[in-house]
Amino acid sequence: MSLKNVSKSFGALKVTDDVSFELASGEALGIIGPNGAGKSTLFNLIAGNLRPNEGSVLLDGRDVTHESTMQRCASGIGRSFQIPQPFGNLSVYENLLVAARFGGDVSGQDAPAL
Ligand SMILES: Nc1ncnc2c1ncn2[C@@H]1O[C@H](COP(=O)(O)OP(=O)(O)OP(=O)(O)O)[C@@H](O)[C@H]1O
Ligand SMILES: [Mg+2]
Structure with a gap:
C-alpha cells in the first residue's frame, strides 16, 4: 500500500503534513x-476513519481514499485499536473467525478448518 502527499488538519492544527511512503506486501x-x-491520525487515514484534506491512500495501486472503513477492510486493510473492542458475546476463536472471513481473504468453507 502507499500514501501519496497525504495531509490532514484539525482546524488550524496540521497534524499530517505531506506524508508519502510505499509499503510492499509482507x-x-x-x-x-x-x-x-x-500516529493514530495516520492509522485513521489509512484505515478510512478519517479522510485527508489532500493526498491519496492506495492499495495495490488502487485509490481507496474515498472508500469506507468497511470497504477497505474487505480489501485487506486491517487495523487494531488502542482500546480493543471485541464482540463480547463471541469467543476469542469466533472473534478471530469474523476477522479472517471479513478482511482476511478466508472463504466460508475454509473458515471452520482454521
Ligand atoms: N478528531 C480530532 N479533532 C481535533 N484534534 C485532533 C483529533 N484527533 C487528533 N487530534 C489532535 O491531533 C494531534 C495528533 O493526535 P494523534 O492522536 O494522532 O497523536 P498520537 O501520535 O497517536 O498520540 P498518542 O501517542 O498519545 O496516541 C494531537 O494534537 C491531537 O490532539
Ligand atoms: Mg495514538
Missing part, C-alpha cells in the same frame, strides 16, 4: 513519535 514499517505526534 514488509513491516514502524511508526514512532511522542504523544500527539500524529
Whole structure:
C-alpha cells in the first residue's frame, strides 16, 4: 500500500503534513513519535476513519481514499485499536473467525478448518 502527499488538519492544527511512503506486501514499517505526534491520525487515514484534506491512500495501486472503513477492510486493510473492542458475546476463536472471513481473504468453507 502507499500514501501519496497525504495531509490532514484539525482546524488550524496540521497534524499530517505531506506524508508519502510505499509499503510492499509482507514488509513491516514502524511508526514512532511522542504523544500527539500524529500516529493514530495516520492509522485513521489509512484505515478510512478519517479522510485527508489532500493526498491519496492506495492499495495495490488502487485509490481507496474515498472508500469506507468497511470497504477497505474487505480489501485487506486491517487495523487494531488502542482500546480493543471485541464482540463480547463471541469467543476469542469466533472473534478471530469474523476477522479472517471479513478482511482476511478466508472463504466460508475454509473458515471452520482454521
Ligand atoms: N478528531 C480530532 N479533532 C481535533 N484534534 C485532533 C483529533 N484527533 C487528533 N487530534 C489532535 O491531533 C494531534 C495528533 O493526535 P494523534 O492522536 O494522532 O497523536 P498520537 O501520535 O497517536 O498520540 P498518542 O501517542 O498519545 O496516541 C494531537 O494534537 C491531537 O490532539
Ligand atoms: Mg495514538
